[in-house]
Amino acid sequence: MCAMTDESEQRREIGHDEYDPVGTLALITVYFLIIALLWVFMYFVEFLGNEPTVVGSFLTVVGIA
Amino acid sequence: MSNAYIDDFPAEAKVVRTAFYSSFLALALGGVFGVIQTLHRTGYYRFIDSADYYTVLTAHGVFLVISFTIFFLVGVFTWAITTSLDRGVEDLRFTWGWYGLMAIGITLSGVAILAGFTDATDISASVLFTFYAPLQAHPMFYLGLVLFVVGTWLAGVDWFRSWWAWKAENPDERIPLPTFMVLTTMLMWYIATLGVAAAILVFLLPWSLGLVESVNPLLTRTLFWFFGHPVVYFWLMPAYMMWYIMLPKVSGGKLFSDPLARVVFVLFLILSVPTGIHHQYLDPGIAEGFKFIAMTNTMFLLLPSLLTAFTVVASMEHGARQRGGEGYFGWLKALPWRDPVFTGMALAGLMFAAAGFSGMINAGMNINYLVHNTFWVVGHFHLTVGTAVALTFMAVTYWFLPQITGKALWSRSVALGQVVLWFVGMTFMSNAMHRAGLLGVPRRTAEPQYDGFEFEAAVGTMGELQAQIALGGILLTLSLVLFFANVVGTALNGRSDDLPANEYAGTLSGPEDAPLVLDNLKLWTAIAVVLVVFAYTFPLLSIIDRGGLFGPDINPFPVSLETVHLLAFALESHVTGALESVAWLGVNR
Numbered sequence: 001m002c003a004m005t006d007e008s009e010q011r012r013e014i015g016h017d018e019y020d021p022v023g024t025l026a027l028i029t030v031y032f033l034i035i036a037l038l039w040v041f042m043y044f045v046e047f048l049g050n051e052p053t054v055v056g057s058f059l060t061v062v063g064i065a
Numbered sequence: 066m067s068n069a070y071i072d073d074f075p076a077e078a079k080v081v082r083t084a085f086y087s088s089f090l091a092l093a094l095g096g097v098f099g100v101i102q103t104l105h106r107t108g109y110y111r112f113i114d115s116a117d118y119y120t121v122l123t124a125h126g127v128f129l130v131i132s133f134t135i136f137f138l139v140g141v142f143t144w145a146i147t148t149s150l151d152r153g154v155e156d157l158r159f160t161w162g163w164y165g166l167m168a169i170g171i172t173l174s175g176v177a178i179l180a181g182f183t184d185a186t187d188i189s190a191s192v193l194f195t196f197y198a199p200l201q202a203h204p205m206f207y208l209g210l211v212l213f214v215v216g217t218w219l220a221g222v223d224w225f226r227s228w229w230a231w232k233a234e235n236p237d238e239r240i241p242l243p244t245f246m247v248l249t250t251m252l253m254w255y256i257a258t259l260g261v262a263a264a265i266l267v268f269l270l271p272w273s274l275g276l277v278e279s280v281n282p283l284l285t286r287t288l289f290w291f292f293g294h295p296v297v298y299f300w301l302m303p304a305y306m307m308w309y310i311m312l313p314k315v316s317g318g319k320l321f322s323d324p325l326a327r328v329v330f331v332l333f334l335i336l337s338v339p340t341g342i343h344h345q346y347l348d349p350g351i352a353e354g355f356k357f358i359a360m361t362n363t364m365f366l367l368l369p370s371l372l373t374a375f376t377v378v379a380s381m382e383h384g385a386r387q388r389g390g391e392g393y394f395g396w397l398k399a400l401p402w403r404d405p406v407f408t409g410m411a412l413a414g415l416m417f418a419a420a421g422f423s424g425m426i427n428a429g430m431n432i433n434y435l436v437h438n439t440f441w442v443v444g445h446f447h448l449t450v451g452t453a454v455a456l457t458f459m460a461v462t463y464w465f466l467p468q469i470t471g472k473a474l475w476s477r478s479v480a481l482g483q484v485v486l487w488f489v490g491m492t493f494m495s496n497a498m499h500r501a502g503l504l505g506v507p508r509r510t511a512e513p514q515y516d517g518f519e520f521e522a523a524v525g526t527m528g529e530l531q532a533q534i535a536l537g538g539i540l541l542t543l544s545l546v547l548f549f550a551n552v553v554g555t556a557l558n559g560r561s562d563d564l565p566a567n568e569y570a571g572t573l574s575g576p577e578d579a580p581l582v583l584d585n586l587k588l589w590t591a592i593a594v595v596l597v598v599f600a601y602t603f604p605l606l607s608i609i610d611r612g613g614l615f616g617p618d619i620n621p622f623p624v625s626l627e628t629v630h631l632l633a634f635a636l637e638s639h640v641t642g643a644l645e646s647v648a649w650l651g652v653n654r
Contacts (some may be wrong), residue, residue: 009388011387011388014383022393023385023393028374028375031418035425042426
């Protein structure tokens with residue numbers, strides 16, 4: 001039952017060997033850059049924008065401060 | 066006469082149709098509760114008592130992530146098995162049997178939840194989808210869940226039976242890809258549900274029935290998350306299946322690589338379960354080291370998701386290039402954006418990419434402290450299950466409906482509007498939820514507002530975030546209305562003879578390129594079990610050791626390594642004593 005592509009709008013047939021997914025590479029590179037930038041941004045949100053969290057100080061942990 | 070699924074498998078089409086309609090009923094109920102709680106939380110319109118908010122929240126969660134998703138996926142899996150093996154189910158009565166069990170189960174649980182709205186009975190189950198102790202539900206809720214899960218187990222048996230029968234007739238063939246996906250997903254599900262089965266049958270149900278007085282909350286929580294994380298992959302795997310075998314076809318191309326798809330599903334089988342503790346980073350009573358192991362496993366799970374991103378996008382690009390697309394980004398324009406099936410799935414995939422980032426934040430042990438139990442997490446899973454899964458399911462429904470009803474789709478334009486509206490609504494709602502979470506706005510809270518305290522937004526205002534969430538909720542509700550209009554409209558149509566054939570995507574690199582070992586399901590299951598044993602044995606032992614099997618007060622049996630040592634010591638001294646007396650007797654005889 002496994003079948004071919006819907007050929008109504010297909011203009012050409014591209015086989016395994018002649019297909020080079022450069023568009024995928026381009027798109028994934030963009031995604032990677034976005035994620036990397038968000039990761040850097042995270043540092044500012046997490047560690048510079050807030051009071052010390054549980055990781056930080058004894059006083060916060062026991063709720064004195 | 067067309068070549069639709071219903072023409073080849075009329076009896077199975079009825080099963081799939083019934084499962085889908087059950088799933089849509091749950092979607093409708095869950096959607097109604099969703100908009101009620103959105104408006105309540107944000108303070109725009111509060112017509113229920115805030116105490117009832119938690120009943121609404123439970124209904125929203127259980128109906129959507131248990132009944133909507135799982136009923137839909139058993140339909141998809143039944144279609145996938147019968148289509149790819151080209152054979153009907155082995156025993157139709159058995160198939161209806163597991164469907165019936167699931168339906169009875171979810172009805173019991175659903176009634177227990179909804180009974181929480183009335184004081185006429187003392188039945189209630191406002192324990193949220195995560196049903197942690199010490200929140201206690203009526204036994205009917207737990208019993209219903211057990212029946213539902215057993216139903217899914219039997220469904221898996223049904224699909225394995227089909228595969229075994231097919232294998233006997235085709236001994237030398239590779240497992241067809243869709244069947245491979247169903248089988249690996251079900252193996253993962255069998256391992257995963259052991260946790261929830263133990264939590265319910267050994268602890269929560271006896272406790273709710275009054276047979277035991279207490280439970281160890283941390284133990285039942287840990288068993289819940291043993292199941293609670295892999296269940297998200299149980300929702301996601303059918304969506305992945307659709308991205309692998311339907312999306313390339315509707316894009317006009319072929320699946321880039323069958324072997325990569327198999328690798329991805331094997332990785333999910335291996336890695337899904339030994340990760341649950343990453344939901345418990347803030348639980349005291351579990352050592353940091355165990356949490357670190359769970360984090361490592363979780364990070365490894367990024368691998369199959371990134372492999373999927375590559376394979377699925379490359380398959381779409383193949384379609385676009387066959388349709389005449391050019392350039393590094395220009396090919397995107399050649400994709401069939403007017404086709405709701407394509408657009409829905411593509412937008413769902415895009416949202417999933419965004420969810421990948423918020424998921425990484427959740428998964429990091431130290432960064433998780435920032436967002437734990439905040440609205441951020443709610444934003445995250447509305448991108449994953451709420452969009453990647455739900456939008457994919459709704460989009461493929463537009464392909465499936467003609468296949469299983471034999472009737473043409475009521476309106477393609479309404480369908481296109483529906484999927485885009487969902488995307489827009491979720492963009493508003495989810496991004497605002499993430500941002501609110503960063504400000505510390507809590508999740509699972511009817512009135513997240515406090516005297517003498519204001520949440521302060523670094524960018525924008527709280528009011529703006531609330532408005533975005535409410536607006537998003539309304540748009541999502543409208544989208545649901547359009548979806549149901551199409552489902553009902555299609556059902557009311559007459560039979561059509563001109564339907565697309567029941568086909569899925571071909572492959573550029575087929576199963577002949579995949580190493581044979583990938584089809585060795587026993588091997589992968591064994592590795593999965595070993596990883597689970599590594600990840601969970603010591604945490605569970607140490608939890609039982611500290612808090613007792615049934616809580617701190619009752620310790621009925623050896624619950625710890627120390628007790629075993631004590632028992633061994635007692636036994637040893639008895640035996641030595643006995644031996645000594647025998648020797649003494651011998652000497653003195």
